[in-house]
Amino acid sequence: MRAYLRHPFWQAVGLFVLAYLVIVFVIPMLPGSAMVPSSVVLQYMATVLVGILIWVSDDEARWTTFKEPLHEVLIQPRLKLVRNGLLAAVTLVVGCLTYSQVKASVAAPPNLRSIHPAPPSQITFRGKTITLVGLENPLRKQGELAPHVAEGRRIYYQNCVPCHGDHLDGQGHFASGFNPLPANFQDNGTIAQLTESFVFWRIAKGGPGLPREGTPWNSAMPAWEDFLTEDEIWSVVLFLYDQTGWKPRTWEVTAK
Amino acid sequence: MRGRGTGEGGRVMRASVAIAALFVFVFALPVPLPASPFPQDTSAGKAVYQKWCAGCHGDNGAGDGPGAKHMIPPPRDFTGAIYQIRSTPSGQLPTDADLLRSIDEGLFGTAMPGWKTRLSDRQRRDVLAYIKTFSSFFADTTQRPQPIAYGSAPGGGGGAEALKVGRQFYDSIGCRKCHGDQGRGDGPSAPTLKDDAGHPIFAANLHENWRFNGGGTVEDIYHRLRTGLDGTPMPSFSDLLEQKFLTDEQLWRVAQYVRSLSPQEPPVVRDVVHVPLAKRLPHSPDDSAWTAVDVYWFPLVGQIIHKERWFAPAVTGVWVKAVHTADSIALRVTWDDRSASPDTSWLPFIGRVLNTLDSDDSTREQPAPWPDQLAVQFPVTIPSGMERPYFLMGSAGAPVYQWRWSSSSRTAAVAGLARGIDRFDPLGAAAGIPTQAVYDHGQWRVVFTRALASADTASQLPFRSGRAIPVAFFAWDGSNGEHGTRMAISTWYFLALDEPVPARVFISPVLAMVLTLGLGMLVVWRAQQKTSYRKGRQ
Amino acid sequence: MTGRIFNVVGAMFLLTVCSKGSQSNAAPAAPPPAPAAASDLAAAGGTITGKIKFTGTAPRNPAIDMSEEAACKAKYTTTPTEENVVAGPANALANVFVYVKSGLPAGQTFPAPATPVVLDQNGCRYHPHILGVMVGQNLEIKNSDPVLHNIKAIAKKNRPFNVSQPNAGMTKTVTFSQPEVMVNLECNVHGWMHAYAGVRSDPFFAVSQQDGSFTISGLPPGTYTIEAWHEKFGTQTATVTIAGTESKTANFTFAAH
Secondary structure, three states: OHHHHHOHHHHHHHHHHHHHHHHHHHHHHOOOOOOOOHHHHHHHHHHHHHHHHHHHHOOHHHHHHHHHHHHHHHHOHHHHHHHHHHHHHHHHHHHHHHHHHHOOOOOOOOOOOOOOOOOOOEEEEOOEEEEOOOOOOHHHHOOOOHHHHHHHHHHHHHHOHHHHOOOOOOOOOOHHHOOOOOOOOOOOOOHHHOEHHHHHHHHHHOHHHOOHHHOOOOOOOOOHHHOOOHHHHHHHHHHHHHHHOOOOEOOOHHHO | OOOHHHHHHHHHHHHHHHHHHHHHHHHOOOOOOOOOOOOOOHHHHHHHHHHHOHHHHOOOOOOOOOOHHHOOOOOOOHHHOOOOOOOOOOOOOOOHHHHHHHHHHOOOOOOOOOOOOOOOHHHHHHHHHHHHOOOHHHHOOOOOOOOOOOOOOOOOOOOHHHHHHHHHHHHHOOOHHHHOOOOOOOOOOHHHOEOOOOOEOOOOOOOOHHHOOOOOOHHHHHHHHHHOOOOOOOOEOHHHHHOOOOOHHHHHHHHHHHHHOOOOOOOOOOOEEEEOEOOOOOOOOOOHHHHHOOOEEEEOEEOOOOOOOOOOOOOOEEEEEEEEOOOEEEEEEEEEOOOOOOOHHHHHHHHHHHHHOOOOOOOOOOOOOOOOEEEEEEEOOOOOOOOOOOOOOOOOOOOEEEEEEEOOEEEEEEEEEEOOOOOEEEOOHHHOEEEEEEEOOOEEEEEEEEEOOOOOOOOOOOOOEOOEEEEEEEEEOHHHOOOOOOOEEOOOEEEEEOOOOOOHHHHHHHHHHHHHHHHHHHHHHHHHHHHHHHHHHO | OHHHHHHHHHHHHHOOOOOOOOOOOOOOOOOOOOHHHHHHHHHHOEEEEEEEEEEOOOOOOOEOOOOOOHHHHOOOOOOOEOOOOOEOHHHEEOOOEEEEEEOOOOOOOOOOOOOOEEEEEEOOEEEOOEEEEEOOOOEEEEEOOOOOEEEEEEOOOOOOEEEEEOOOOOEEEEOOOOOEEEEEEEOOOOOOOEEEEEEEOOOOEEEOOOOOEEEEEEEOOEEEEEEEEEOOOEEEEEEEEEOOOOEEEOOEEEEOO
16 A cells, blocks of 8 residues: 555556545635636646646656556556456547537537627717717716715616626526626626726616627627616716725726 | 626636635644634624615615515515524524524525625624614523424435325325415415515425525425424424324425425526427327427526516426427427416416516506416527527517417417517418417426428528527416516527438447557557567567 | 413513503513402403494405315305404494503503413304404414414514414414514415404403494503504594593494495
């Protein structure tokens, strides 16, 4: 047993298995983390494999010892059973993989979608032209912020919660019915990356107002100009940033 | 604004952070962990409450926040200290652990999410302490909630004999009065049900255990039977044990029977419905040919995109099966619905639903005996790229082809073009889709049949095999006040009609296997050659 | 076991704030009169009697469709109706809960009678439909029907409960810990089944009879606000002053709507 523990080959195998167990079972148990998707597991395992190979090949003697069991399997007459078993197993796996690849199977068409498509320079809001470039949230200059945030909170809970959720994480009770999933404002990839004018545009025009690369035919985001006034939308924008703690991106002075 | 791509990105991000955290954790292990449990701090809890809870539950905990009139069931009113999910007998307060569980896990099938991963341990304990300040009952130190002592489930729960016993007592203790003969929440008393505040409440559909407020395991169900769901019509059945009308084992059998009505695992959405090729088309919903066909589940949610929005849909999803022959297709859509509408006995219930919800409409609508409806939607032609019409009933410029079935004319669905949610142009009687429908104990099963080819290829989708055909579903429960734009909707999914299996499907794997085996043998042979060569030189 | 649940509930009565109507909430500091005194008063005090009537036309009580419950239906020869408005001859109004809303000396406590009040579920209706019960007094709820009833109490000052009685012969004993007018009792299996319990911390209450009459006796001298409560017609109040062992009259007239 101890000989196995010292042997670089079995150490490598052990490390590999351990890494897999950690990624698949331990990480999801950590607070604040989720199930690791299989594509990511594959990436991690590839990284781990490369790391292990670098480690075993780093030292000539270790590399030689590492290769030994592999070589043994290939040539030792007493390991004939193992050798043939491995050959058969690999062959079968390849057969199955090939079958699953060529089997006629119609997949859903790829859903290539631009998450933050380029906004237009101006939009028409209920007949009024609004220039988005350089546009700031006007409510930030209208006295106390708190009443505007409170108004935004009311509007959010009356309209946005079913999809975007109480935690603003896109996991409202209707979220699972839609594809694409509703935006997660807690994620650093959404409003944290955007100017308030962009967020205003997305709320005002919704899914139907997306350019083609945003797959407007799939988005369940309503065009809120049908429901809310300009100021109401701006107050929701304020609330989104206030509640999540993100700061909106600002326009460079030169952009004006 | 964000697709599934970023969702994954977010998870990758979290996973990376988690790995980093793991390393830190491993290296920092000798440091003792902070003492637990935390003391509860109601003033810190108030801050958490006002930020995350007041939007629905209201600043004063009365369940009247701005979001309250946009959901059924409505948010809990904390001022009465009446809680559904408890470990304590009916009428008692919940324990802290009970409340924490509801905060942590949320209440399934409602708008209440789980906060375990969203707030820290400390925040959740603090907010729990604060929620208790809304009712004077909690301030009374003589109120010591005593959890009911539960045994564990008797074995053999999944066996036919146990389920038979469970079913027997399901009937004899009257579960069917509300939950219905088959457990779909369609019992004779179902239309009369309301909660303490007079809001409408559905008897749970026992076939959807993933939506049971307090959890869907056998233990959860048994606990609910023992404690009842205070504030709702669901009573406690503990007295039956105490007065020896029922043994504990028999009550467990009821729980096991109820559990057996739902699938082992909650249904998982698979985007593409595979439509096998059959020799014969099953026209009837209960044709035995359907049993061999794979079933797909699609969730439906409220139409909250267009005026008039609908925040409380009754149909939670559809189960879909489809087969085709060389020239025709049959699509069977199954969904649970507590009544075969129009049903006037549900009119008061509709009234309560309309009263509970805020409406986009300034005038409150009067209840009417609306029918149940289902629409199946396709594009007018199979799209070649990824572009397709707007999922919510198309648009003026890009219509969709729909089959609209109504319980008021069960034998045919109207085919037509929808050009947006409020415009549907029927294509005429000749284009109608023959349907066969049954309503069976809280469930509709409707089979739509049509020829693959169509007379008018520009407006009536010609079905072709080997292509992903976008499909979407819409459902209306008339007895929940649903009609017009008030409905449950799905996003786009796909149908894929199987083609006859070509020979290459079997040849390629064989070729690959031969090659692999040959290569493997070559490697072995080479290695052995080298070794014997070396041995020979020695 | 059932007793235990409600003993716990009962114990809470000391602390819960009682917001309206009841001045009789026990203040532990005040010297309570000897328990015997209350019964003496009952024998020797003043009496309030009265008749309750209504003006207008009483709404028709809806017929109950018991087709789902053959066992209950069989107990009737004619179609049973709900008991929302029970009218006697000459517009007399029965099922009105009359009680002393205020005027009893603060701090005076009254022992709960040892005999329970019985609420029977028979023929898928509650008997009686309106009842009064004292804080701490047992309310015995029994099922005389071989069908499932659940008995649910909707209360604000008392803890609510909801228990099932699927078999004839089942009983449930509960007590209430706070005065509350009224605690609603209902069966959700049979949406027409409603009963109302007036919970008082004194024995000075009555339910009007078929002829609209009621009697509250044993009242100590004092000036009282008497309230009459009807489930459909709301409440009426009257002020009555009692001196010695006299008998006073308080009549109430509700407007039917």
